[in-house]
Amino acid sequence: MTQETWHEWADKLYRWNLSEIAASFLEAAGPLTLLGAQAIYLGQPLLTTFTAPESIQSLAELLETPAKKQEFIEILRTYIPENSSGGFSP
Numbered sequence: 001m002t003q004e005t006w007h008e009w010a011d012k013l014y015r016w017n018l019s020e021i022a023a024s025f026l027e028a029a030g031p032l033t034l035l036g037a038q039a040i041y042l043g044q045p046l047l048t049t050f051t052a053p054e055s056i057q058s059l060a061e062l063l064e065t066p067a068k069k070q071e072f073i074e075i076l077r078t079y080i081p082e083n084s085s086g087g088f089s090p
Contacts (some may be wrong), residue, residue, distance in 0.1 A: 005058045023073045027073060034064050036063045
């Protein structure tokens with residue numbers, strides 16, 4: 001579920017021209033992303049009115065796990081929409 005969700009997010013961020021900004025923000029935030037994850041956990045009851053609980057959980061896990069965060073940053077930096085050239089760049 002996580003990888004599938006990440007690819008959906010990468011697609012949306014790419015279409016909105018925010019993929020590079022999001023990747024840079026995640027890198028620059030460093031350990032502060034742990035606080036963001038805790039805020040998401042606290043706000044989860046409210047956030048589930050706007051999006052699926054699985055997406056919220058996935059985002060919180062991404063922010064609190066450095067390896068997952070780095071993996072998502074790599075996805076953001078290499079993502080090319082399927083309709084333009086067939087997926088991710090090498």
